[in-house]
Amino acid sequence: MERRHFLRLLTGIGLIGVLPMSLVRPALGATPSRFLITVSASGGWDPTALVDPKGNALRADGLGPVNNYPASQIKTIGKLRYAAYPDGVTPPATDSPGHLDTFFAKHYSRLRVVNGVDTQTNGHETGQRFVWSGKLEEGYPSVAALAAAPYASQPMAFISNGGYDFTASLVAPVRTAAATTFTALAYPNSQYPNDPALRSAGYFSTPTYAAVQAAREQRLTRLRVSAALPERAAQMAKLATVRDSDVPLDSLLTQLPARVSSGLKGQAEIAVAAFASGLAVSAGLNLGGFDTHGDHDEDQTAALTALLEGVDHLWTQIEQRGLQDKVTVIIGSDFGRTPFYNTADGKDHWNITSVLAMGAGITGNTLIGATDANFEALKLSASTLEPHSAGLLVTPKHIHRALRDFLGVPAELDALFPLPVEKLALFA
Amino acid sequence: MPKFSTALQQRLEALCLLFFASLLPTLAVHAASGTSLPTYVHPVLQIPRVDVEGYGAISLSLVLEDETSLRFAIASAVPAAAGLEPGATFTLSDGLLQIPTVKAGTQFYSLRLQRLPGDLFQLLAAEDVVLPGQLDYAAQCAGCHGADGLGGAVGVSLKNCVNCGSLASLESKIASTMPLGNPAACTGTCASTVAAYVLAVFNGTTSTGGGTAMAAIEELPLDATLRNAALQLLSRLPTAQEQARVAAEGEAGLRAVLDGMMTEPAFYHRLSEIFNDWLLTNRYLSTNGGEAAIQLMRRYPNARWYDPGVANRGSDYVTLRNTTNDSVAREPLELINHVVRNDLPMTQILTADYVMLNGYSAKSYGADTSIFSNEWDATEFRPVKLNGVPHAGILSSLMFLNRYPTSATNRNRARSRVVYDLFLDVDILALDGARPDGTAVDISSPAPTMENADCVKCHSLLDPVASSFQNWNLAGNFVRARSWYADMFRAGFNGTAFPSTSTQEPLQWLTQRIVQDARFDAAIVRLVYTGLMGQEPLDAPGPDATAAETEAWQAESAHLDEIQARYVAANRTLKTLVKEVVLSPYWRADTLNDAAQGVVHAATGPARLLTPEMLHRKLNALFGFEWRGSLNSYATSRNVLATARLLDSRQYYQQIYGGIDSFVITERLGDPNGLMVLVQERMANEMACYAVPNDFLTPKAERRLFSGVDITTQLNTAQERAAVRGTIQHLHAYLLGETLALDSPEIDATYQLYEAVQVEGRKRVGVSELTTLPALCQRNNDLLTGASLNSGGVDGRLRNDPNYTIRAWMAVVAYLLSDYRFLYA
Known part of the structure; x- marks a missing residue:
């Protein structure tokens, strides 16, 4: 069970409350220069079916092949290598943006791949926590929450679609829904929010509604002043703070497609629209279906296709709004899958994974890290990032150390959740 | 604490006389409380009881005034509270204050101080002291219970330890169960000295600090408590009869009214919400896929009894499908409801040798439907023993086993971790700090989890429980394993191996041991307290905790211990637990009568933004009427789940408003x-x-x-x-x-x-x-x-x-x- 942290309790309004404002908040009116999107392939993807292909050579230990496609079919594009489709699996249509050939042909120049990342776990919860926070144990915020923390006063600073979205009280996560729902919330006094012609017809006339809102605000102030229990006063303070912050949802609505997609694509549309409208700073996107303990080739292929289609759609949205120089995308998963098949034609959990990055500030067509034929991570030289027997194993801790430096997480925030580990130029 | 040194001499007679003559009456109310053991917490040296030659006993508080000369000034001197053990002696003839044992952080010292003119004391000597049991405690216990005894993510606190009992019972408990997974490591002298150490160092307390904190809470009047309880437990207002009874009979009346409330169906809806936030088995409701639960029943040929084939489906197909699916999905939560409704001990949620079915799910399982008075009443759940299935309460539930799956390489370890987390309130991953660095651990031996000390400390706990699941396969079905892994600790619990001669299944054997463990009671208390309060109990304070943090935690944990004791004494009936929480000062906290206690009570009081369901x-x-979309078509909107603004997770506001779907979104938003x-x-x-x-x-x-x-x-x-x-x-x-x-x-x-x-x-x-x-x-x-x-x-x-x-x-x-x-x- 999760335990409350006393510090959070005492602050009442979260960790932010005990920090000097200058440490965590930018100057008034400052706008973020960079947005962050994390895409979680929940359940544990198989990098050997994506960016760290091995082929079907039989393992020396008798466990069979790593993959069900010949090594000769492994593709190379630029400096990247990517997998072929397993034998017996029907690939998606070649014009599908989720087809491996199509996806890599379109995006390899902006993709940076880190292979051979050791998550040191094969538990989903722990893996997600480590991969998205940089710490194996509990207590660290997801990097998306950390990126949004300096802009916590923005009403939708951090959009979460599930997965590991612990924020350490740095920022309130916001969950999203259908476009019509946003419209209803954008105009809470409207009887017909989804009909532009009738939208101005309110439940209350303008002067009446103003009177209600003023009375509501004054009442909350009175309650807060007279609250005897600190926790209750803190709750009221939080409520007042959130009510005071304007949520210009109508500006978000203007940025959304006429028909918001479902699944990962829809998450992408809302996140990018929220960036473009100035409401959000970071977003955690989430796609399931990767925990393929049975019938791995079929199910993993379907999940990866959906992932690549979603990422392609995300990038399209980013480009349509001209945000390609502002949005950084990090794609990862809980861990990897075994370099052999189980008796149900599935693959179980394996601690080695890959991390992909693209977008603002990322140099594409780059491959860092490596694994051996049995999908075991190879050590890297900290200076050259090339495999080196006396080097170090890259873990999510290294990834996040580098990511925080790359994103420019304020030093004071960084110090609250220290990651004492070698600095590697993984994203520079 | 620095090493003390140097020398000086003087007398204290006049000072003591002054204290006894003038200070005793006025300072009596501030009489020192807490441990008998002298402590040094920079810069205060607190000696609860100093026996003064010829005068009796005082409680002395000294403040380090000069860190260079190591001189202390007297901060207070009051009569010692009754019942404290002598912790120091002062002799008037030579002015020497001798303290055999002072606790400073996790170290102990013997101190000798000399009184100086001006109410000062000069430290003459300080020697390290090693208490009997101290080294064994540090080596074998501190990793979980903390060097300061305040506990951690794994071990419970040993402060104010209601479960410690007497020296003999604690010694017996240590010898038979501690350290977890390896009780043979501390028996005999080790057990007896560690028990004495725990009681002397962590439990020589009067607990008056907690009492003071609790006394500062002003509770809501009973009528307001009744209203809150009715809304919280039943989502309705109290009836006039209920109000009258509480007005007439006071707290006893409220308890009786609560008993009545807990027979209503609405209470069990709320109960299921509380327990689902914990188990998350509602992940298999049809809202997460029409056959989310049915898909788990591949072993049961009648699972999809409601489907006559695509061509023959009637208009009620979807209703039948969803009802059947949800009946299957709700099975573990219905077991909890059954146990509570019938005032059975909560231990049965793990030891029940039956599963809860209604007419719909019985058809899917191929069970006899004649036991139901109405097989088409989806609310009529009854206990059923399935043929060939050795039930072990929730742990053998298809929902639980799939919600917390395993794999051939994982070998049920994930399930074991969840068992510890949910039912024993132990976070295995927090054991002994960080997990070993993969590069630093030698895994070259054939069975490192049994042979490498770095691995054994977790796996000796994890693997016996994991092995107890050996006859439950990846899909969550009972399939007796032909063999089990030799390179893994065999089935067992708490250092006891599953007896090879047992006629029970290992999982059944395991659950019967788990429910005998006090941590199971603590986990249930914590769960119910959290569910009703809307927030977790305070975490044990760490080494940098302030006095207020420590006091707040001590007060709340002592109160939870009391609640747990009453719950256990009442045959572990959950209704007792609910009543104790509702009547607790924390649930009823309204205001404080002492503003100075505000810091201690920074987190006190129910603090819940109503969930969307509530x-x-x-x-x-x-x-x-409900808030539906749209209210204009309220009379014709038949599907509440699809139209209720706060229940529908996709179109409307359930998730926006912080709700969970038990699948992708599993944590509620509290703010x-x-x-x-x-x-x-x-x-x-x-x-x-x-x-x-x-x-x-x-x-x-x-x-x-x-x-x-x-x-x-x-x-x-x-x-x-x-x-x-x-x-x-x-x-x-x-x-x-x-x-x-x-x-x-x-x-x-x-x-x-x-x-x-x-x-x-x-x-x-x-x-x-x-x-x-x-x-x-x-x-x-x-x-x-x-x-x-x-x-x-x-x-x-x-x-x-x-x-x-x-x-x-x-x-x-x-x-x-x-x-x-x-x-x-």
Whole structure:
């Protein structure tokens, strides 16, 4: 069970409350220069079916092949290598943006791949926590929450679609829904929010509604002043703070497609629209279906296709709004899958994974890290990032150390959740 | 603490005389409390009892005044509290204060101090002291229980330890169960000295600190407690009979009323919510896929009994499918309901040798349906023993085993971790700090999890429980394993191996041992407390904790220990636990009678933003209809789950408002964000629009809101003004639970809102506003039945508001529905 942290309790309004404002908040009116999107392939993807292909050579230990496609079919594009489709699996249509050939042909120049990342776990919860926070144990915020923390006063600073979205009280996560729902919330006094012609017809006339809102605000102030229990006063303070912050949802609505997609694509549309409208700073996107303990080739292929289609759609949205120089995308998963098949034609959990990055500030067509034929991570030289027997194993801790430096997480925030580990130029 | 040194000499006689003569009466109330053991917490040296030659005993507090010369000044000297053990001696003849053992952090010292003129003490000597049991405690216990005994993520605190019992019982407990997974490591002298160490160092306390903290809490009166309990547990208001009984019989009456409440179906809905937040087995409800649970039943040929084939499906196919699926999915939560409803001990949630089925799920499992009085009643769940399935309560549930899956390489370890987390309140991953660095651990031996000390410390706990699941396969079905892994600790628990001669299945054997472990009781108490309070109990303070943090935790944990003891004594019935929590000062906390205790009580009191489900039910309880989309088609919206604004997770607001789907979203949001306050605003506006005109259409004597006024009541006469004021008073009480005097400032404020809206609005009628109500607020049809209000020659519609009274009341109701006291428990 999760335990409350006393510090959070005492602050009442979260960790932010005990920090000097200058440490965590930018100057008034400052706008973020960079947005962050994390895409979680929940359940544990198989990098050997994506960016760290091995082929079907039989393992020396008798466990069979790593993959069900010949090594000769492994593709190379630029400096990247990517997998072929397993034998017996029907690939998606070649014009599908989720087809491996199509996806890599379109995006390899902006993709940076880190292979051979050791998550040191094969538990989903722990893996997600480590991969998205940089710490194996509990207590660290997801990097998306950390990126949004300096802009916590923005009403939708951090959009979460599930997965590991612990924020350490740095920022309130916001969950999203259908476009019509946003419209209803954008105009809470409207009887017909989804009909532009009738939208101005309110439940209350303008002067009446103003009177209600003023009375509501004054009442909350009175309650807060007279609250005897600190926790209750803190709750009221939080409520007042959130009510005071304007949520210009109508500006978000203007940025959304006429028909918001479902699944990962829809998450992408809302996140990018929220960036473009100035409401959000970071977003955690989430796609399931990767925990393929049975019938791995079929199910993993379907999940990866959906992932690549979603990422392609995300990038399209980013480009349509001209945000390609502002949005950084990090794609990862809980861990990897075994370099052999189980008796149900599935693959179980394996601690080695890959991390992909693209977008603002990322140099594409780059491959860092490596694994051996049995999908075991190879050590890297900290200076050259090339495999080196006396080097170090890259873990999510290294990834996040580098990511925080790359994103420019304020030093004071960084110090609250220290990651004492070698600095590697993984994203520079 | 630095090493002490140097020398000095003087006397203390005059000082002691002064204390006894003048300070004792006035300072008695501040008599030192806590451990008998002298402690040094920089810069204070606290000696609870100093025996002064020829004068008796005092409690002395010294403050390090000069870190260079190591001189202390007297901060206080008061009579020692009764029952404390002597911790120091002072001899008047030579002015020497001798303290055999002082605890400083996790170290112990022997100190000798000399009194100097000016009420000072000079430290003469300080020697390291090693207490019997100290080294064994540090080596074998501190990793989990903390060097300071305050516990951690794994080990419970040993401070104020109600479960420690006597020296003999603690010694026996250590010898037989500790350290976890390897009790043979501390027996005999080790067990006896560690027990003595734990009791002396961590439990020589009077607990008065906690008592002081608790005494500062002013509790809600019983009638308000009753209202909160009714809304929290049943999402309804208390009945007149319930109120009368509590008024007449006090706390005993409230306990009796709570007993009655806990027989109502609504209580079990709430109970399932609380337990699902913990188990998350509602992941398999049809809202997460029409056959989310049925898909797990591949072993059962009749699982999809409701499907006659695509070509033959009737109009009730989807209803049958969803009902069957949800009946299967709800099985573990229904087991908990069954145990609670029948006042069975909560241990049965793990030891039940049956599964809970209704007519629908029984068909899927191929079980006998003749045991049901109505096989088509989805609410009629009964215990059923499935052929060939050795049930072990929740742990053998198909839902549990799939919600927490394993793999061939994982070997049930994930399930084991969850068992520790949910049912023993032990976070394995937090054991002994960080997990070993993969590069630093030698895994070259054939079975490192059994042979490498770095691995053994976790796997000796994890693997015996994991191995106990050996006959439950990856799909969650019982399939006896042909063999089990030799390179893994065999089935067992707490250092005891599953007996090879046992006739039980290992998992059944395991559950019977788990429920005998005090940590199982603690886990249940924690769960119920968290569910009702809306927040977790305080975490044990760490080494940098302030005194206030420590005191807050001590007070709350001591109180939880008391609740746990009463729960255990009452045969572990959950209803007892619910009553104890509802009547606890923490649940009833209203205010503080000592502002100085504010720091200690920084987190005290129920602190819950109502969950979307709770808010949904509260609205229904108060208004007699739910917040649906749209309310205009309320009478024809048959599918509540698909139209309730706060229950539907996809189209509307359930997830935006912090709800969970038990699948992808598993953590509730506890604090509002920008979108959530907009949900509150829209809810308040829509509900006011429908509830106010609807109430005015109701016969006056039956109205919930406006029995004191009519739509013609304005503010023109004193009588009208009094009626409006009285109605406002009623609305504050009815909607917010606020009992206010008619001349209270809050009644004034609401009256001013009504007045401003009504008077000014009436002026605008015919000018900038219409006579008619907003279109959606007009009542042309009965809200609940949809029947026309203009039939049979009688026009009962409510469309016009010429005096702007209805709209003014709508404003008042919207104002109250968006109030903190409405939105929070």
